Amino acid sequence: MVLSRTRALASDTPFRPDGLYVVEVEIFSDPRDAAPVTISRINADFKTETSLSFVSPSSNKTGYHKMAFRELGAAGAAPVPLASLLTYVEHQCYDEGFVWYGRQCQPCSNFKGAYCPGGARFWPRAGYWSPSETVPPTMCRLPAACPGAMGEDDKYPPRMDDDGVRMTMQCAKGYADEFCSTCEDEYYQEYGVCRACGSDASVKAEVALMLIVASVYFIVVLGSLFLFSAQTLVSVVSVLVAAQQMVIVCKVGLQQLSGSMTSPIFPTIVRVLSIINFEIEVVKPGCSVGALSFVSLYTGTVVIVVLAGFMFIAVVWVRTHSCLARSAHRATSVLNLPTLRNELSSSSSSSSSMVLDGNSSIYGSSIPHHEAFARSNARLVASLRSGTATSLNTTQLLQERLEDSRTVGRTPLSRKDIMRSRSKHAIMILFALSYLQLSLRTLEALNCIKVGDGSLRLVAEMRVTCYEGEHLRAAVLAWIILVGVCVAFPVWMCMTGIQMYRALRALNMVVIDVAMEAYGFLLHGLKPPFFWFRALQFVSTFAFVAETVFLGESGPRIFATIVNFTVTMLVVAILDPFIHELHTLLSIGSGLASSGQLMYYLYQEDETLFGISVGFQIVTIAVAVAAIVFHVSCSTTSPS
Structure with a gap:
C-alpha cells in the first residue's frame, strides 16, 4: 500500500531515503471485538519525497482501523493519527473507482454523484447527499445546499468521525436535516432556497410591504368583479395571469442563481410580488412565523384558494343585490339571438325590416342601437335566411356582433340568473388566477423519487417519506386536485368553447343567452372559431409547471x-x-x-x-x- 502526503505544512520535512518510518495499525482477533488485541508496527519504505509504501497487516474485523504514522529517530517526533486511511473488507473489491454493492463489485460510474475509494464506500460529490458512506448518494433538490464529502468547496473540507468514517451528511450554511431539505434557525425557505431572515426591522418591513401588495391585489380583483362588465373583467384577469407567469419565471431563475446572487433586493421584490400567485412562502416561514413543512404549505395553499372562492361569491352576491347591478346591468344576450330567431322565422319581413327598433328597454332605461350593429344584424339574418351563408362570412358577421359590447337583448335576466351566471364566471376567474400555483404545488406534492437507501422521498422536501404519515393525506388531496382541477379545467374549457361556438352557429338562444356572462373569461376577446383557445394557454401553463417540477x-x-x-x-x-x-x-x-x-x-x-x-x-x-x-x-x- 502507498501512503501519500497530499497537503504538507511548512514545518513538514520531505521523506528521505535514509529515514526510518513506521506505520502503527490496530489489530482485532474477532469481528465482535470492541477493542484491538494488539498494535502492529510495520516498517514503511521510502518511495518519493511525499509518499511511503508498506504492507498492511491482517485483521479479523472489517471496517476502519485506527492507524498512525511515526518517524523513528526524529527528536520529539509524535505519532500522527491517520484514522480514516485504512479499512478492511471481506472481498477483493478494494480498488479505487470500484465499490462492493449488491453482493457484487461494480464500477463507480454506475452511481451518479459518487466517488468510490474502494471497498463498500460511497463518498458524495458536490450537489449530492448520503446518510452514510455505505449508501449510494442522491442528488439534492438544490445542488448548492449539498457540498458533498470530497472537499470540492474549500469552505466545506472533508470531515470524519472519531472512528475515521467519512461524514457524508454535510450541508451548506443555512441548510439542515436529511438531504439538506430544511433550513437552520434564523433562515427561511423559498422554493428550496434557504435565506437568512435578516434583522427584525427588515422582517417587519417586508411583512408590511407584503400586506400592502396583497391588499392592492385583492382590491383590484374583487373590485373588478364588483364593478366591471364581463368583458372588462376579462382584460384585467388576462393582465394578472401574464404578471403571474413573469413572477414565477423569476422565482425559477432565483432558485438556479441562489449560489451567485449576493444582493437581497431583487429576491425581496420577487418574493413580495409572489403574493399574486397565492404564495404562502412570502411570509418567510421560520422568521415572521414558525417554519412550515411542505405538507402544511400545500394544505395552506388549498385553504387560501377555497377562502378566496367564498370571497368571490360574496362579492357577486353583493353586486347582484346592489343598486349598481339594478341600474347598470345589461342583459347578456350579446348576439340578440331571440330577435334573430324571430326574424328568421318571419317570412314576410324583408332584410331591411330585420333591423331592430332604435331603442331597447332594460330596467326602464333606453339604450340606442348603433347603425353598425343594425347593418351587421341585417346582413347576418339575410345571409342565414337565404342559405348563402358560408363558414367564413357567417363567422365574420358573428364576430362583428361580438365586438359591439353595447348590444343588448329585449328581456333582462332575472336576479337568480344573474347570480348564477356571475358566480360561474367568478369561480372560473378564481381557477384561472390560482391555476399556476395549484398546479405547481400539486405536482410537487406528488413528485417522489427513490433515493440511495431505496425509500421513496418527496423531492420538494426530501426528509419526507412519500405516502406515509402526513404525506399520505396530502397525496390524496393532491390527486383529487390534479384530476379535478389541473386536468379537468383545461379540458372543460376546450369542450365548452367548442360547444359555445356550435351554439353560436346554430343561433341556440337558450344556450348562448347567458354564456357571455357565465363564461366571459372563456369567450370574451376571442374570435368565435377560437373559443377553445384559453384552454390551450392553460395547457401551456401546466406544461411549464411539469417541466419545472419533473x-x-x-x-x-x-x-x-x-x-x-x-x-x-x-x-x-x-x-x-x-x-x-x-x-x-x-x-x-x-x-x-x-x-x-x-x-x-x-x-x-x-x-x-x-x-x-x-x-x-x-x-x-x-x-x-x-x-x-x-x-x-x-x-x-x-x-x-
Whole structure:
C-alpha cells in the first residue's frame, strides 16, 4: 500500500531515503471485538519525497482501523493519527473507482454523484447527499445546499468521525436535516432556497410591504368583479395571469442563481410580488412565523384558494343585490339571438325590416342601437335566411356582433340568473388566477423519487417519506386536485368553447343567452372559431409547471421551458385568435419576456443549450413577425 502526503505544512520535512518510518495499525482477533488485541508496527519504505509504501497487516474485523504514522529517530517526533486511511473488507473489491454493492463489485460510474475509494464506500460529490458512506448518494433538490464529502468547496473540507468514517451528511450554511431539505434557525425557505431572515426591522418591513401588495391585489380583483362588465373583467384577469407567469419565471431563475446572487433586493421584490400567485412562502416561514413543512404549505395553499372562492361569491352576491347591478346591468344576450330567431322565422319581413327598433328597454332605461350593429344584424339574418351563408362570412358577421359590447337583448335576466351566471364566471376567474400555483404545488406534492437507501422521498422536501404519515393525506388531496382541477379545467374549457361556438352557429338562444356572462373569461376577446383557445394557454401553463417540477437537470429544464413559451407565442401569432390587439400583444409580450429571462438563466447554466435556444428564438420570432404582418395585411385589404 502507498501512503501519500497530499497537503504538507511548512514545518513538514520531505521523506528521505535514509529515514526510518513506521506505520502503527490496530489489530482485532474477532469481528465482535470492541477493542484491538494488539498494535502492529510495520516498517514503511521510502518511495518519493511525499509518499511511503508498506504492507498492511491482517485483521479479523472489517471496517476502519485506527492507524498512525511515526518517524523513528526524529527528536520529539509524535505519532500522527491517520484514522480514516485504512479499512478492511471481506472481498477483493478494494480498488479505487470500484465499490462492493449488491453482493457484487461494480464500477463507480454506475452511481451518479459518487466517488468510490474502494471497498463498500460511497463518498458524495458536490450537489449530492448520503446518510452514510455505505449508501449510494442522491442528488439534492438544490445542488448548492449539498457540498458533498470530497472537499470540492474549500469552505466545506472533508470531515470524519472519531472512528475515521467519512461524514457524508454535510450541508451548506443555512441548510439542515436529511438531504439538506430544511433550513437552520434564523433562515427561511423559498422554493428550496434557504435565506437568512435578516434583522427584525427588515422582517417587519417586508411583512408590511407584503400586506400592502396583497391588499392592492385583492382590491383590484374583487373590485373588478364588483364593478366591471364581463368583458372588462376579462382584460384585467388576462393582465394578472401574464404578471403571474413573469413572477414565477423569476422565482425559477432565483432558485438556479441562489449560489451567485449576493444582493437581497431583487429576491425581496420577487418574493413580495409572489403574493399574486397565492404564495404562502412570502411570509418567510421560520422568521415572521414558525417554519412550515411542505405538507402544511400545500394544505395552506388549498385553504387560501377555497377562502378566496367564498370571497368571490360574496362579492357577486353583493353586486347582484346592489343598486349598481339594478341600474347598470345589461342583459347578456350579446348576439340578440331571440330577435334573430324571430326574424328568421318571419317570412314576410324583408332584410331591411330585420333591423331592430332604435331603442331597447332594460330596467326602464333606453339604450340606442348603433347603425353598425343594425347593418351587421341585417346582413347576418339575410345571409342565414337565404342559405348563402358560408363558414367564413357567417363567422365574420358573428364576430362583428361580438365586438359591439353595447348590444343588448329585449328581456333582462332575472336576479337568480344573474347570480348564477356571475358566480360561474367568478369561480372560473378564481381557477384561472390560482391555476399556476395549484398546479405547481400539486405536482410537487406528488413528485417522489427513490433515493440511495431505496425509500421513496418527496423531492420538494426530501426528509419526507412519500405516502406515509402526513404525506399520505396530502397525496390524496393532491390527486383529487390534479384530476379535478389541473386536468379537468383545461379540458372543460376546450369542450365548452367548442360547444359555445356550435351554439353560436346554430343561433341556440337558450344556450348562448347567458354564456357571455357565465363564461366571459372563456369567450370574451376571442374570435368565435377560437373559443377553445384559453384552454390551450392553460395547457401551456401546466406544461411549464411539469417541466419545472419533473426535469431534474437545470439546463434541460430551462431549455424545455423556453421552447414551451416560444411555441405558445408562435401559435398565437399564426392563429391570431384574439379580436383585439391588446390580448395578442399581451400574450406575445409575456412569452417574449419570460423566454428572455430564462435565456439569461440558461446562459449561466449551459452555454451550448443557450446557443441552441438563441437560434430557435430567432427563427420563431421571424415566423411570428411574418404571421403578424400577414394577418394585418389581410385585415387592411379585406372589404368592410
